[in-house]
Amino acid sequence: MSYQVYLVGGAVRDRLLKLPVIDQDWVVTGATPEQLEQQGFQQVGKQFPVFLHPKTKEEYALARREKKQGQGYTGFICDFSPNITLEEDLERRDLTINAIAQNEEGQLIDPFHGQQDLHDRLLRHVSNAFVEDPLRVLRVARFAARFQSFGFNVADETMSLMQQISDSGELNSLSPERIWRELEKALATDHPQTFFKVLAKANAMPILFSNLTWSEQDNSEDALRSLTNTQRWAIICRHTQLQDLKALHQTLRCPNQYKLLAEQVRDFLENRQVCMMAENWEAWLMSVNAIKKPQPFEKLIQVVSLITQTNLKDWLTLRNTIAKVNAASLIKQGYAGAELGEALKQERVRNLAALNSPLLFQGDAASP
Numbered sequence: 444m445s446y447q448v449y450l451v452g453g454a455v456r457d458r459l460l461k462l463p464v465i466d467q468d469w470v471v472t473g474a475t476p477e478q479l480e481q482q483g484f485q486q487v488g489k490q491f492p493v494f495l496h497p498k499t500k501e502e503y504a505l506a507r508r509e510k511k512q513g514q515g516y517t518g519f520i521c522d523f524s525p526n527i528t529l530e531e532d533l534e535r536r537d538l539t540i541n542a543i544a545q546n547e548e549g550q551l552i553d554p555f556h557g558q559q560d561l562h563d564r565l566l567r568h569v570s571n572a573f574v575e576d577p578l579r580v581l582r583v584a585r586f587a588a589r590f591q592s593f594g595f596n597v598a599d600e601t602m603s604l605m606q607q608i609s610d611s612g613e614l615n616s617l618s619p620e621r622i623w624r625e626l627e628k629a630l631a632t633d634h635p636q637t638f639f640k641v642l643a644k645a646n647a648m649p650i651l652f653s654n655l656t657w658s659e660q661d662n663s664e665d666a667l668r669s670l671t672n673t674q675r676w677a678i679i680c681r682h683t684q685l686q687d688l689k690a691l692h693q694t695l696r697c698p699n700q701y702k703l704l705a706e707q708v709r710d711f712l713e714n715r716q717v718c719m720m721a722e723n724w725e726a727w728l729m730s731v732n733a734i735k736k737p738q739p740f741e742k743l744i745q746v747v748s749l750i751t752q753t754n755l756k757d758w759l760t761l762r763n764t765i766a767k768v769n770a771a772s773l774i775k776q777g778y779a780g781a782e783l784g785e786a787l788k789q790e791r792v793r794n795l796a797a798l799n800s801p802l803l804f805q806g807d808a809a810s811p
């Protein structure tokens with residue numbers, strides 16, 4: 444059988460950028476679904492004819508042409524007959540750097556000059572069909588964040604198309620899950636702020652992240668580098684009022700670990716101070732489960748100490764001080780139930796008050 448197989452998309456792009464290749468996607472021309480199934484390929488795509496290779500389990504898609512019809516992601520007509528050419532398949536793709544194919548002999552097929560754009564560090568759309576998929580606004584912003592250290596920029600004409608998508612209202616048709624997936628990938632890059640900068644320029648921020656108070660001048664990028672994705676999100680959200688942040692998390696259907704940390708950080712910044720009395724510290728430490736959940740607590744204080752430019756060591760000392768208080772000796776003294784709870788609390792407060800810590804307010808009891 445005379446079908447042709449090409450490596451396409453991210454694998455070709457990343458290899459040309461000398462980056463490690465994680466996933467390999469393939470395009471097949473000149474074949475029907477039945478022919479691939481006869482060869483042992485297993486169909487997985489419902490919307491598109493995508494198959495898993497019998498041995499490598501890599502994805503093989505039949506070359507296809509797409510035409511948008513109606514609103515939203517599902518409004519596509521998809522033609523994957525065996526006469527669709529490789530060029531037609533490449534033409535429906537988002538960026539020229541993602542539209543380079545490599546044949547089995549290792550030759551590159553690059554009708555949209557993706558190699559030139561890789562060289563010129565340009566994120567440029569392939570054709571006007573770019574506007575048919577609003578997710579591409581987020582994808583381009585994500586690629587800008589991911590390849591920022593290479594010096595990539597969004598081509599002006601592409602930025603105009605992104606603005607056109609924002610103005611059309613089509614971004615509203617994206618599901619929260621798809622938006623979140625792109626955001627999470629952007630958080631994992633070295634320059635998550637670039638993702639938001641590009642979205643802001645594309646006029647997409649008020650639509651996608653309307654409750655997020657975010658500053659173009661945010662210069663926390665270096666600090667973000669050593670942090671986890673959840674911590675990065677908490678830092679990015681730190682200027683957003685708690686009420687708005689909760690609404691944003693709800694709209695995005697944000698996973699719990701992101702939501703909890705970002706809201707705890709913002710709650711601290713909004714309602715507490717870095718220099719408080721022992722009983723205020725005790726109440727806060729207990730409210731964020733400092734004793735029972737030491738790991739999430741450490742993630743939290745890494746972020747808060749970074750934002751407030753205080754010493755992480757001092758925050759850890761607070762936790763260790765209250766964690767040492769144990770119930771056994773109080774039980775021996777006859778404490779039980781609510782009284783035991785109160786006695787434990789008093790001891791935690793006493794121990795905190797005895798600390799010589801810059802986080803501890805040493806003034807009179809009437810002040811904070």
Ligand SMILES: Nc1ccn([C@@H]2O[C@H](COP(=O)(O)OP(=O)(O)OP(=O)(O)O)[C@@H](O)[C@H]2O)c(=O)n1
Nearest residue numbers: 452453454468535536537538541542576578579
């Ligand atoms: N909305 C989309 C999604 C995907 N693609 C095309 O499908 C390929 C594979 O998509 P995907 O795996 O999502 O992205 P990659 O480019 O492989 O990047 P990543 O490394 O992030 O997986 C892309 O290169 C691009 O050619 C597209 O044109 N438009």
